[in-house]
Amino acid sequence: MQHKKNSCDMVAGVEVKKAATSRRTFLKSGLAVAAGSVAAGFPMISVAAPKVIKMQTSWPSSDIWMDFARQYTDRVERMSGGRLKVDLLPAGAVVKAFQVMDAVSDGVLDAAHTVPVYWYGKHKAASLFGTGPVFGGSATTMLAWFNAGGGKDLYRELTQDIMGLNVYGFLGFPMPAQPFGWFKTPITKASEVKGFKYRTVGLAADLMQKMGMSVAQLPGGEIVPAMERGVIDAFEFNNPSSDLRFGSPDVAKHYFLSSYHQASESFEFLFNKDFYDDLDDDMKAILEYGVESASTANTAIALDNYSKDLIEIQKKGVTVHRTSQEILDAELKAWDEIIPDLEKDPYMKKVLDSQRAWVDRVVFYELMNSPDYTLAYNHYFPGKLKL
Template sequence: MNENTENTRVSRRKLLKGGALAAGATVAGSLAAPAVVAQSPVVVKMQTSWPASDIWMDFARQYVERVEAMSGGRLKIDLLPSGAVVGAFQVLDAVNDGVLDAAHTVPVYWYGKHKAASLFGTGPVFGGSANTMLAWFYAGGGADLYRELTQDILKLKVYGFYGFPMPAQPFGWFKKPVTKVAEVNGFKYRTVGLAADLMQRLGMSVAQLPGAEIVPAMERGVIDAFEFNNPSSDMRFGAQDVAKNYMLSSYHQASESFEFLFNKDFFDDLPKDLQAILKYGVEAVSTSNTALALNAYSADLQKLQKDHGVVVHRTPKEILDAQLKAWDQLIPELEKDPYMKKVLDSQRAWVERVVFYELMNSPDLALAYDHYFPGKLKL
């Protein structure tokens, strides 16, 4: 930590504590005079891992709107896009160091610090969806395991909260449709985290790139195919200009949520009610993010097809089966690390119990959809 960073923290602590004293003095002095001393809002410097034009910035803006409204203006979030202060993959370090107060990101972006980061969103799919695994984080022990990783193992001065269970990420964008595992052998492919290990098992060579670098990499031939996340983000950065075959459905990243990071010193210095607003605002925005995603992703998928000539495919069962078998090979290697085995054991136990209920209780939605909209599904 440098001297400037420490001075910033100290001055912010003085501001917060001074504001509380000023408020008390105002109450005490109100008997003598009606004057009110206005307290300046606490500014939260938050950077995302997304370009300014990405729909995920819209998701982050929804969080900003809710936090500022719930705090009655006592919190103001200075929301910045990727690259404004640090790169997309460097936000965790910046929050830890106090360069940023907060970040809106995904844990897989700091997978290089510890592979277990990928287990909090982009790990093996035992049968649970992103909803299932977000529930594991909050009710199945995941939050405690996350704290152990970030604070005990990696000694990071951060808090992390999770929100918005993402729809499963597509297999991605290809110049030609692929129907068999053998056809992807030798592909240069963009993904991140443990998905990189997974795709290497399918014979691909992998480049881990932030979203803004994907299309230029395709144009230069650095990669042959790629995935990012969803139809809206993909369309906004021009995926349709470099490939026309969009393969939906995959097990490589099927249970991810956003990660909201906060510098521990900054967060601990806040009044308890403002801490609660930042924390539970993540839960509140999860609902609005989901609504925005389902509306935008589905509309933009139609636009990709109708306006840009993109052909949408469902990833063949042979490739999905191969992905599961690749996870089978990876899991024993991951479990050589005692901490990662503890996390995977916790997730398996949760999924075995919870998903049995989910699957047994859920009606066949594809059957109902095909009943009312016959012929649209080509599974």
């Protein structure tokens, strides 16, 4: 006679129900016992608090460049798994926009997001790392010079050896060439700019003075108020998005794109040397190579926003012009007059020689290799581009 299968067995005359023990149940109970043993025999290991980086920008809180800076800080925090946290502050939160280099060097700030030209007053060579003569190279060309053509070593020589600053600096985001700027009346001839009170910064100030303007060097957030008060009567900043947010269309109705005064600028990411040296090697790498990551991200949102905001500027009754060939030629001639004076300084001559050699070789390849994009654009969008 067959016995019926069931989930009970008789042990010493007592009916015992079998436990259906799964692998998951076993692992869970095993881990619980192990955890209990560890808790009973060893102290708990605490997770270190994140390293906080106090970083100030040179931009007002409303400027699109704060969004660019956040792309960097977000990437740093995510790549570090939360071990790095950046306290990102706008211009003026701790020091003024032009004072961030000193603040980082002195340890008042751990880091800054700025541009080299903002410490041009400390040494004119600062402008060679963003707003100097272009020789025909774009911002992408010159950022490549910084990273692969000797520029990084020359920057370190200037900041640490010549000036004794306690900083490290990295450059990122090759900016589109900056507009000639905002004027109340249309201008087509170089002679028409003489006498203007004009806002720009760095060696571009020397350039515009050569062209007959008087120049005020102001941070971005002070430009439109200065225009309203009559301190200046023409200006440039950098891009359509910043200009739109600053309220530039309210104070001038003629916007000139294309210029050689600042055609190859990049952001500067500054770190206090002592703070940086104290970090673990992987954190240093995250801060350095995070610049390259943000550079790509910044380029994407720049092209998206700058192009859309240029349309919004036109909707506000602003006429957008391309700077005349005569004015562009006058800018190059003004650079020709400035360069010999700059080269009286041996260090600046060394930098300019390095840049010229790089551009001579690299831009020859770039121009020979590049197809005529204007021809292609006109083919697909005929009649739209008026040069």
